[in-house]
Amino acid sequence: MSAIAPDTLALQCLYRWEREAASRVALTQPMGGGELKDFTWAEVADQVRRMAAHLKSQGWPEGSKVAILSKNCAWWLMSDLAIWMAGYVSVPLYPTLAAETVQQILTHSEARACFIGKLDGWEGMKPGVPAGLPCISYALSPDDARKSYEGWDAIVARTAPLQGQVLRDAKELATLIYTSGTTGHPKGVMHSFGNFAWALTAALGRFPMSASDRLLSYLPLAHVVERVLVEHGWLRTGMHVFFAESLDTFNADVCRARPTIFFSVPRLWVKFQQGVLAKMPEQKLERLLRLPLIGGLVRKKLRKALGLDQCRIAAGGAAPMPVALLNWFRHIGLPVNEGYGMTENLAISNITKPGVDMTGTVGPAYDGVQLRIDPANGELLMRSPAVMLGYYKEPAMTAEVLDQEGWLHTGDKASIDAQGLVRITGRVKDLFKTSKGKYVAPAPIEDRLTMHHAVEACAVTGANLGQPVGIVMLSPDAAQRTGTEADRQQLMAQLTQHLDDINARLDPHEQLDCLILVKTPWTVDNGFITPTFKVRRNRIDEVFGPKLEAWVEERRKIIFGD
Template identity: 70%
Template sequence: MTPIAADSLALQRFYHWESSQPSRIILTQPMGDGTVKTFSWAEVGDQVRRMASHLQALGAAQGWEAGAKVAILSKNCAWWMMSDLAIWMAGYVSVPLYPNLAAETVRQILEHSGARACFIGKLDGWAGMKPGIPEGLTCFSYPLSPADARQTWEGWDALCARHQPLQGQPVRQADELATLIYTSGTTGAPKGVMHSFGAFAWAMDSALERLPLNEQDRMLSYLPLAHVVERVLVEHSWLVVGVSVYFADTLESFAADLQRAQPTVFFSVPRLWVKFQQGIHAKMPEKKLALLLSLPIVGGLVRKKIKKALGLDQCRIAAGGAAPMPVSLLNWYRRLGLPINEGYGMTENLAVSNITVPGLNQTGTVGPAYRGVQIRISPDNGELQMRSPAVMQGYYKEPRMTDEVMTDDGWFRTGDKGVIEKEGCLRITGRVKDLFKTSKGKYVAPAPIEDRLGEHPAVEACVVAGANMGQPVGLVMLSADAAKGDAAQRQQLAKELGEHLHKINAQLDPHEQLDCVVAVTTPWTVENGFITPTFKVKRNRIDEVYGPRLEGWVATHKPVIFSD
């Protein structure tokens, strides 16, 4: 590995922009009331330095250890990124949390990380998350925080006002821990992925060779900054390259936010690319659009008009990932003149593994590996394994779990199956283990949900399925007595299972909540291949038999469906 240059690390890059382009506007924040607030590098620097002073003073007063953890619980906003910088500048480690977690998960992460303080920011479901904040934890609020958070904890502006800016250019070394990025494991318990400043710097250096960005580029930040892709692509492109970042305000204002940003680089999960497509087809039927696009002059005008309506007429690099992109969807956007580069990566490798090469049609694969990334396929089980300087330092406080995902010769086990095709392009073919991704790019660990599903007395066995769907689905095999109930009994059972479903979903994070429960009356036996001799359900058999029917069941919009 080539040594990481000190001036390529996140804080050092920030100092470069702060001193060389102090007046340049680089953050644009809608304030929720129709107004927009902007920040220059100098303004960011002043506020970050004041907050870093506060954190250092607080750490000294409360006896924080070196590298203490400070959490950020907020939707994307300018203060999120400034908080991250302030935490680093003060000498601490940031712990971002998704802004829509269940209270139980919030508490679990804050306690496991040992967070000494937490920024409570812009949130929609704060009432449900608030019980997860441990009593006595030091917290701070943002100008866009929920009202009661601003009333409970001192705000960002007030804290900045009573502290002088931290002087000089405090540095962090390449091997120092920068952040813990929590991701769900197979047990459902969050795992804190440890990444250093050097890993981020190396990841950006390699990624920029494939996707060349520059300081004239603009991005809209709307996918959670707690997610590794947004953290690397948006936050670190902002720091390393100097791209301008615009923030989305609400779901309702997203179209207007996109028009304001006019992004030149745009990344999204497959679900949003599908929604864009559906919105276009709602205004222009698919057959008519295909005809118009096939006409030489008219086609060009239509393409330009559609991209302008989407707010993507200035987009020069479009990308997708976090979940598989359907080939038909990629081909549709290619015909529209907006080719999407599909990428592959994980939290554990800073999402820097593979991506298709701009200008080449590598649809159906996730492209070749980035420079410096090595990939191989295990001959034992077809698992994709990789290594690079961007691979994590390990799972925080979990050495055993870290050892489990590393081979004896130092390769990271991705848990995904794949094949390497021509020109080194990688095609992902499935998961080695049970953990699966929804179409929103979130991992779902089925086991803990299945444990709750199985608590109903009529349920003899169950499986949570739904890889690449919007939400997972619960499949339950009814007991012999429940399966042979008459119409009245079935109606009562449907009511009970519906209530059971509602209770379970209330305890889950949004991406884990079940769309519906399908009650199966045919027994799962060793003979028909659904279970092993030790009565473990064979997930691949479930997927094979029921997988093709899941979308149809979900489309009924019924909470409980009986399958005979």
């Protein structure tokens, strides 16, 4: 690893703000009922020191694992810092996991304890927590958790703060990030303190951030992007982080924070767009935007309604961003920079440059990131000091993706043009072959399908069929409008036109035979999507695969599957 400046490591950053900005607000936490709780840097550091002292007093060996199972909140970040200050390794869990997965991760990581925090589905997850595992609750934890486990506030109140500066070396293991994964069991990605420090330095080289910036934390902190951008961006720059309260209050949360930096996954950017178009038809909006003076006022009003009127850096990632969606947001004056990365490289690989139209690509590599294309299969390979140490307890799996020269095999097919701009063209393993012997890359077709307001999520499949088919989960609004035959006919006409438009731009072997509409929500709980809204293709094939031939035999373009 290249030399890492000690003052860029996570704990050293905390000590800096404790010393230099003690009275400045660091975190703003909604407590329910409109109440907000601010934490200054002095308060953050004090609570972290006290919890670290408590954890250290348990006498576990250095490097022991301590888990965090919670939605985003101030205590999540303080727990992570306390775990590190005590000399341990943090293991964050997504707050939407099934009990079986909770148990698998806690057991596999050999977690010594677990913070049980703000959760919506605790009753379903609780059976996954091994009996006898020490747990600590937060002020916002479910009632049952607060009754069952000692609370954060009580521990902090009775524990003297750890003194001095505990320093962790850049090479030390900081965390295990268990990948949500679109197939198979999650793997524990090992990252060091130096990995995070280097990643932040690279990110700041492309997007300068400072203490005057504001962020809203709402995507799971267990996910790599939120972990790097929010947690480590906060620690490095001293910016102000706000937390979202709930889905119901999300728009108010954004408007309260008025973030200057905002990251979202494509599915949520689509929801933002659909929310706007539900209030104003697209044709009317387009007419207004074309008017010289009125257009500017409308753009400003739209951005303010979204809570993003102060946003100077907007970004998307975790899945491909449809070009039409990027163009729409640029048209309303909110250009979205598309990034590319993965848990295994701390999401630091590529991102488009601000102020430059690189639509259709994920931009050039960050400074210090090396890229090349494997001539054998077109796979994108990358290496940098942010690449993982490996998969925890899985040397064979590590060797499959990390070669002896340090190249990470991403699993994504890509091309690199003369300007160094990267286009992701699909997954190496997502390609499937129709019965005609032709390979189909589903991702680009899915990007086009999602650009209809009735489409909430979709998957293109059809291995061994004559032509591929599209399975579409209807948006809640569209699903509600299928109650009468007239509504169904109207929706079928709209989607038939959408399908025809898409097929007209595809090669013959890629053209979709039909769209199969399903109302059943694709959720994390039923296994159809990951916590970051990526569709699990194996689950799609498992549930719908046996029905595909019968549906295709109906010889209709639009089929209501359930």
